[in-house]
Amino acid sequence: MNNNAPLAIHINKLKNCRVFCGPVPGSVFIRECTNCTFVLACQQLRIHSTVNTHFYIHVTSKAIVEDSYNVKFAPYNWKYDGLEEHYALTGLNRHRNNWDKVDDFNWLAADAHSPNWSILEDSEQISSWDV
Template sequence: MVNDTDDDICSTVDDIEKYKAKFRKLSTALDKLILDEVEPISAARLNALFDRWIQVKKTFEKMCFWLSEFDLKQYQGEIDALEGRLAKMRKIHFSFKHKIDLIQKPLKESCIEAKPDGNSNKEQIRHGTIEGVTNEEIVLDNQSRHLNDHGAQNYVLNRLENCVVWILDEIFSLKLMNLKNCKVYAIPINGSVLVEKCEKITLHLAARQLRIHETKYGDFYICTHTFPVIENSRHLRGAPYNLKGERVKKLLQKYRLNTENESWKHVRDFGYSEPSWTVIPQDQIKAVEKEM
């Protein structure tokens, strides 16, 4: 059943049609309100419309884990179109209670890549997105939150090569796209992880859901609430999530993630006739010495 709680997400394929219906209802209602609006619009009214847009976007984020690539583009297009229409209605600079830019432009100065030794270099990160980084070690923790207008609830890593990423912030979702020769270590995540078009990667992840699309040559040390879903991928291997530390233990309990359920063995594999997932041999498992 679909409800309106902030921590509710689509947990099964069977729920997806309910979420699509909710998205369509919210999107259509907002579209009509925008059409019926008379200019000039007040700041209070524009904030109210923006609140509705946030609800449309949140509904999309809760169901995106189960959407096909085609549906992802379609729904994202609708969200962007509504956002653009709201931006056009803003003829003067109102003070939004949600301080999110309606028109997004690259901001190189709003990005940080923090290293374990405390030194910081600036790369490109905006609204939780890090992209186009090569040969770096990146640490994302709660001290990076001032860079993220969404409160560091989501991170997107895109087009990283030969990088090591430590995600030490408590986040709701993680999207990994076009990573090559990268390692990602993450404390437990209270939502979903999407891995798309990655190659030669090693991931240490604990999350409620994991979906892997068009990815090859990857080792996954994972713990998930539901069985991982693989689509059109090859040469992937799995093993138990092996990050340690008191904080990891507390978050696993908080998010009700059971490391004993062996979900890493039982994947849903779609797209190829031959199995895409095998178990990492015990003598090839890479231990992680650092505690979180």
């Protein structure tokens, strides 16, 4: 990692992809993705118009979904050489992870869970990445 590391990442219109990303000190914006898997760590995650996609995330704010459905979340579980150094360099709080706290801007009912997102069941999760 160097001083030119991105402060934000924009990902648009992917299909059937796996995307892995170490810590980002700012935001990750994902739009119009289908049948993908994202493994990423960031301060803010915004997901728009995305379907049938899994997210393994470390996010220090709350993830936000909008106009999306069948998106599932699990904790960030990618391990690689240099990961701890990348957390330190970005200033991303390693101990604050709101991976399971998601706001759905299309579901405003406070007394019922959004049908557009869910927690990825343990039996569905990939426990080790071959990257």
